[in-house]
Amino acid sequence: MRSLRLGAALRAARTRAGLSQKALAARLGYERSSIAHVERGDQRPPEEFWSRADVVCRAEGQLLAAYRQHLSSRAERRRPPFDTFAVPAAEEDETDRRDLLKCLRTAGIVVAGWPLAPSALAETRRVTLDEVEHVRRAAQLYRAAIYQHGATVELQRGLTALLDRTTALLSEVNGPGQRSELLDVLADTAGVAGYASRDRGQVERAHHFYVLGLQASRSAEDPVLARYLLVRLAGLYLELTQPREVLTCLDSAERVGTPTHAEKSNLLMLRAWALAQSGEAQEVHRAVGRAEEEMSRVGDQRDDVVERERRHVSPAELFSLTGASYVELARREPRHAREAARRLVMALGSRGPEYARNATLDVVSLAEAHLRGGDLDAARHFAHRAETAARTTTSRRVHRRLGELRQGLRLRQA
Numbered sequence: 001m002r003s004l005r006l007g008a009a010l011r012a013a014r015t016r017a018g019l020s021q022k023a024l025a026a027r028l029g030y031e032r033s034s035i036a037h038v039e040r041g042d043q044r045p046p047e048e049f050w051s052r053a054d055v056v057c058r059a060e061g062q063l064l065a066a067y068r069q070h071l072s073s074r075a076e077r078r079r080p081p082f083d084t085f086a087v088p089a090a091e092e093d094e095t096d097r098r099d100l101l102k103c104l105r106t107a108g109i110v111v112a113g114w115p116l117a118p119s120a121l122a123e124t125r126r127v128t129l130d131e132v133e134h135v136r137r138a139a140q141l142y143r144a145a146i147y148q149h150g151a152t153v154e155l156q157r158g159l160t161a162l163l164d165r166t167t168a169l170l171s172e173v174n175g176p177g178q179r180s181e182l183l184d185v186l187a188d189t190a191g192v193a194g195y196a197s198r199d200r201g202q203v204e205r206a207h208h209f210y211v212l213g214l215q216a217s218r219s220a221e222d223p224v225l226a227r228y229l230l231v232r233l234a235g236l237y238l239e240l241t242q243p244r245e246v247l248t249c250l251d252s253a254e255r256v257g258t259p260t261h262a263e264k265s266n267l268l269m270l271r272a273w274a275l276a277q278s279g280e281a282q283e284v285h286r287a288v289g290r291a292e293e294e295m296s297r298v299g300d301q302r303d304d305v306v307e308r309e310r311r312h313v314s315p316a317e318l319f320s321l322t323g324a325s326y327v328e329l330a331r332r333e334p335r336h337a338r339e340a341a342r343r344l345v346m347a348l349g350s351r352g353p354e355y356a357r358n359a360t361l362d363v364v365s366l367a368e369a370h371l372r373g374g375d376l377d378a379a380r381h382f383a384h385r386a387e388t389a390a391r392t393t394t395s396r397r398v399h400r401r402l403g404e405l406r407q408g409l410r411l412r413q414a
Helices: 004-016 020-027 032-040 045-055 063-080 087-111 130-151 153-172 176-199 203-219 224-239 243-255 259-278 280-295 300-303 307-313 317-328 334-350 353-373 376-390 396-413
Strands: none
Touching: 004 032, 004 045, 020 032, 020 045, 020 203, 020 353, 045 203, 045 396, 063 300, 063 376, 087 153, 130 153, 130 176, 130 353, 153 176, 176 203, 176 396, 203 224, 224 243, 259 280, 259 300, 259 307, 259 317, 280 317, 317 334, 317 353, 334 353, 353 376, 353 396, 376 396
C-alpha cells in the first residue's frame, strides 16, 4: 500500500520549513530523488529517517508521530484474531518512553540539588565506594558494547536502569566530594545513553540525554567531561547535517577550560567534517592539517587519557573522521574521493576487533568514496564487504547507512 499520507505530511513539513527537496535531501544524507519518492508514497523509509526529518523540518514531533501512527494502523490490519498475549511494538515504545521521561525528570531534580521524596525512588541505599565504582564500570561496559556491536533496546533499558540507580545513590549522599563524584558518573552514563540513542536513530532522546549529562557535568564542575559531552552533541548534529550547530558546539567546547592536544585534535576532526558539509574545501584542508599536528603532539600523553576518550584520540579515529570529511567533499567534487579512500583504508588498518561496529561504518564510507569517485566495481566490492560485516552488528546506524549506500549504487547503475 502506498504511503500517501506520510508523503503528504513530509511535503507539508518541508514546505513550512522553506526547504526544497534537494535541500532536505542534503540535510538528511539522501538523494533528492529519494525525497520525491517518499513524498509520492512510493517509498517508506525507516523510523530514523522520520526522526531526523522531524528535527530538520522543525515539525515538533508531528512527522515521527505520523510515521508511528502509520505503523500502528498497518499492524492493526495485519493482527490475527484472538492474539491476546502479544504486546504491540507501539505499546512497548510507549512504555519505554514513559520510563525514559521518569528517569530524566528524577535525575534532573537530583542534579539540580533538590531532595526527593522517599516514594519517588523504588530503592535507596547507602553509598559506598564499591557502588560508585560499579556504576562507573557498568557505563564503560555499555560504551564498549556499542562500539563493538551497536545499541539494542535491551542495552538502552539497562542504561535507563543504571541512570535510575545512580540517581538513587546521588539522592543519599551528604558530602560534597561523593556528590561531585556521583554527578560525574551520572553525566558520563547520560552521555553513553545519548550515544546509544544516536546509534538507534532516536534524535530527540539523544538530545535529552546529552543535555542531562551537560547539566550534571556543570554541577560536578568537571570541564573535561563537559567538553567531551559538547563534542558528542556536535556528533549528533553532524549526523543531522547541521554544520552550523556543530560549529557552535565545538566553539563552546573550546571555551570550557583548556583542551589538551588530544581534545584539540578531536575537535578539529569534527570541525573539518562540518566544514565539508558546508562545501568549504580549503577550510577542510586547514582543519585536517591542524588535527594531524595536534595528534602528533599527544605522544606519551595518550596513556593519561581517560577511557571514555581513548577511542577519539587514536590514529584510527583521525583517519576515519577526516576520511569521512573528504567523502563529504566528494559529493560536490569527485576529485576528493581518492584522498577519502586513502584515509579510510588507513583507518581500517588501525582498527582493533573491539571496534567492529565502527570498522563497518568505515567500510561503508570507503564504498561511498569509490561511488563518488565513479569506481563502481570498487564501490560494489566494499559494499559487499560491509554487508558481510553488518551481520554481526545490531547498529541501526550501520544498517541505515547501508540502505543509503545500496540506493546510491542502484541510482548509478540505472
